[in-house]
Amino acid sequence: MAADSVPSLVQSVDWLTIAPPTITAVVGLVVLVADLFVEERRKPLLGAVAIAGLIAAMASLLPLRKGDRSTFCLTDGTEACSYTADHFTLAIQFLVLGGALLTAVLSLTDTRKDLPAGEFWFLLLSSAAGAALLPASRDLATLVVALEVASLPAFALVGLRRGDRLSSEAALKFFLSSVTATAVTLLGVSFVYAATGTLHLTQVAAGLENVPGQLDTLAKAGVALTLVGFAFKTAAVPFHFWVPDTYVGAPLPVAGYLSVVGKAVGFTGLILVTVIAFPAYADIWGPALAVLAALTMTAGNVAALRQSPTRAWSAVRLLAWSSVGQAGYLLVPIAAAAYSSDDQIGATVAYALMYAVVNLGAFAVAALVARNHPQNRIEDYRGLYAARPAAALAMGFFLLCLAGLPPGIIGLFAKVTVFSSAVDAGLGWLAVVMGVNVVIALYYYLQWTALLFRAPHGAVSGAEAEPVRRRTPAPVTVAIALTAVGGVVLSGYPQLVLRFAADTLF
Numbered sequence: 031m032a033a034d035s036v037p038s039l040v041q042s043v044d045w046l047t048i049a050p051p052t053i054t055a056v057v058g059l060v061v062l063v064a065d066l067f068v069e070e071r072r073k074p075l076l077g078a079v080a081i082a083g084l085i086a087a088m089a090s091l092l093p094l095r096k097g098d099r100s101t102f103c104l105t106d107g108t109e110a111c112s113y114t115a116d117h118f119t120l121a122i123q124f125l126v127l128g129g130a131l132l133t134a135v136l137s138l139t140d141t142r143k144d145l146p147a148g149e150f151w152f153l154l155l156s157s158a159a160g161a162a163l164l165p166a167s168r169d170l171a172t173l174v175v176a177l178e179v180a181s182l183p184a185f186a187l188v189g190l191r192r193g194d195r196l197s198s199e200a201a202l203k204f205f206l207s208s209v210t211a212t213a214v215t216l217l218g219v220s221f222v223y224a225a226t227g228t229l230h231l232t233q234v235a236a237g238l239e240n241v242p243g244q245l246d247t248l249a250k251a252g253v254a255l256t257l258v259g260f261a262f263k264t265a266a267v268p269f270h271f272w273v274p275d276t277y278v279g280a281p282l283p284v285a286g287y288l289s290v291v292g293k294a295v296g297f298t299g300l301i302l303v304t305v306i307a308f309p310a311y312a313d314i315w316g317p318a319l320a321v322l323a324a325l326t327m328t329a330g331n332v333a334a335l336r337q338s339p340t341r342a343w344s345a346v347r348l349l350a351w352s353s354v355g356q357a358g359y360l361l362v363p364i365a366a367a368a369y370s371s372d373d374q375i376g377a378t379v380a381y382a383l384m385y386a387v388v389n390l391g392a393f394a395v396a397a398l399v400a401r402n403h404p405q406n407r408i409e410d411y412r413g414l415y416a417a418r419p420a421a422a423l424a425m426g427f428f429l430l431c432l433a434g435l436p437p438g439i440i441g442l443f444a445k446v447t448v449f450s451s452a453v454d455a456g457l458g459w460l461a462v463v464m465g466v467n468v469v470i471a472l473y474y475y476l477q478w479t480a481l482l483f484r485a486p487h488g489a490v491s492g493a494e495a496e497p498v499r500r501r502t503p504a505p506v507t508v509a510i511a512l513t514a515v516g517g518v519v520l521s522g523y524p525q526l527v528l529r530f531a532a533d534t535l536f
Contacts, residue, residue, distance in 0.1 A: 043102070044101035050123050053083060054087045055159035057080065057083025061079055064076060065148025076151050081131065084131040091123060097118075112230070119166045122294060122298050126158060126161040130154060130287065133284070139506060152183075153183040160179025160295075163175075164295055168306070170223070181208050185205045185208065186201070188200050188284055190284075201276075211261075212259065214262070215259025216259075218251075218253070222253065224252075225238070232307075235308070249311075257304070265354055266323075267326045273351075277289070282346070282397040286394070290390055301378065304364060316367075322358075323365055327357075328467055330355030333354070334351035340407055343405055344408045345396055345399070345408045346406055352475075366455035369456055370456075374454070377451040381445075387520065395428070411478065413486020415483045435475075438521055448464070449464055
């Protein structure tokens with residue numbers, strides 16, 4: 031064979047295409063090394079470097095806005111690539127990097143007193159780099175690696191408060207559940223590879239169309255196990271048991287990060303494997319995800335409804351169970367894609383963008399309240415308007431957005447979009463279940479909102495006397511302000527996020 035007829039094995043690297051996760055990872059390494067040489071009194075500079083790195087990573091999305099770039103492609107003429115920066119990728123990268131940026135701003139105060147600065151910023155940036163890599167992954171190997179790069183630093187972030195029993199317990203539960211999910215996912219991926227002989231998602235889809243009869247059972251088992259692994263990551267029922275204890279034990283900024291970026295990672299992986307790799311088995315994963323969506327939203331909302339206002343950490347637990355319920359809503363359009371088309375995926379992206387803004391805002395207010403009330407009971411929010419009017423108004427707005435009520439118009443539009451995806455796909459029963467759950471959620475969201483504006487009192491039954499109010503740290507104020515402004519802008523112009531999400535189709 032002539033030398034010029036042999037296909038080249040050398041792959042070119044488009045550095046601009048991979049800039050968002052690369053910048054994030056490089057800045058994380060810079061922070062880790064700099065921590066060895068920076069004096070203790072100058073440690074806050076590490077936070078500034080981390081925030082600057084995340085802003086630079088977000089800015090690197092602008093040259094990619096056409097969504098037509100790929101790299102690490104096969105040289106055999108199949109046009110299969112391992113990294114693709116399409117509109118879906120850019121939308122999720124914007125979400126995860128924006129969520130990481132807000133988490134970093136909210137964490138500035140904690141890293142000055144409670145958390146080791148160098149380790150925290152390195153772990154946060156490492157997790158964000160993996161989360162930014164995952165939506166661009168177009169082969170199963172890169173997908174699993176990105177998933178673990180996003181997840182492994184998160185274990186340490188949860189347990190970073192040394193000597194805190196709750197933090198250590200939360201990290202252990204999170205670690206065990208995630209390791210189990212990874213093992214199941216890897217087993218499923220290996221079965222899919224054995225049945226198709228390839229790892230690239232588009233080639234897997236073609237291979238599953240023509241699986242030999244003797245390998246059909248193996249392929250179906252691989253598809254099922256892969257979906258189960260990602261269901262762990264999304265906190266879908268019955269794989270949700272780790273969520274409330276993990277959120278309670280983690281630092282509040284980290285809990286907010288897990289509720290937004292952690293979920294985005296799981297849902298992104300689920301979308302990629304179902305819509306791109308496994309369309310041939312839509313008759314399997316479609317009904318399964320529809321049932322999971324119904325169970326998840328019901329279990330999350332019912333558990334949130336049962337939270338006692340005077341129980342320690344009940345506010346964080348309610349947000350945790352609420353996030354489980356919201357995960358059920360996010361699953362609806364993915365299930366609907368099995369019955370109609372991948373056009374439904376835009377509804378999940380739109381809902382995820384809305385949820386990211388308002389949920390991080392709610393955790394920011396919770397971090398503010400925790401400065402005076404370390405046990406963060408729902409009852410501790412009574413009369414917040416009298417003490418901190420701006421924070422109370424922001425919290426009320428965030429809760430109304432999550433409930434889908436005016437003036438939280440973006441929450442209403444996002445829920446209607448998800449509801450419409452179920453109806454358009456012929457999943458009327460799932461739309462009814464969602465409607466019932468929205469009504470259930472209204473009760474505990476409105477109950478908490480009303481508490482913000484009630485008359486305050488000095489002591490609560492079973493609680494300590496009202497402590498002296500502390501000054502609000504500037505980073506917390508900035509985080510609340512950014513999320514509140516984002517929510518107001520999106521509520522005033524909801525077409526912005528809906529149109530943006532509509533452009534994320536593959």
